[in-house]
Amino acid sequence: ERSTLEALNVYDPLESINRRVYHFNYRLDQWVLLPLVSGYQYVTPRFVRTGVSNFFNNLGDVPNLFNSVLQLKAKRSAEITARLMFNTIIGVGGLWDPATSMGLPRQSEDFGQTLGFYGVPDGPYLMLPVLGPSNLRDTTGLVVDYAGEQAINYLNVPEASTDHPEIFALQVVDKRYTTKFRYGQLNSPFEYEKVRYVYTQSRKLQIAE
Secondary structure, X not given: OHHHHHOOOOOOOOHHHHHHHXXXXXXXXXXXXXXXXXXXXXXXXXXXXXXXXXXXXXXXXXXXXXXXXXXXXXXXXXXXXXXXXXXXXXXXXXXXXXXHHOOOOOOOOOHHHXXXXXXXXXXXXXXXXXXXXXXHHHHHHHHHHHHHHHHHOHHHHHHHHHHOHHHXXXXXXXXXXXXXXXXXXXXXXXXXXXXXXXXXXXXXXXXXX
């Protein structure tokens, strides 16, 4: 396994700090986020959880569209536009997802991918508190996507979240609920290195799509 890891090297000049953040995320997940998710699953029926996930996914299609346009992906941009229209109007603000049933599955595009599309390098690997694996380019992309969502204020949700932090809290819980990754699931003392490598390679594949 050690010899295999030599092939998994990723530019990580802040590794000592990143490892501390990784450990922090591990404990936060174990002691706070996963218990919250368990409670959320206990008190809400599945159809409610599905509706919440659909709603936030519909909001996420706004930056998806923005970045698809910037990457000159005409077909994908048209599909995401159709998804927004169908799910917002027919799906009652996105609580339902008729677009997927109509052959328009959700696409994921972000500004980190847009920067990569135009040749911006990854930069150093970063482990972000709560958010997890990233790099300098993708962290910049997160900031731009967030600013864009706030500026567009789709369905007035970003603005409402400033006065009602429970909306943001629900979004955090839903994000953890829909994220399948669990710390420790690789059952390896080299989990940090493997997560770092998988993230880096998956981003390359997403940019190349």
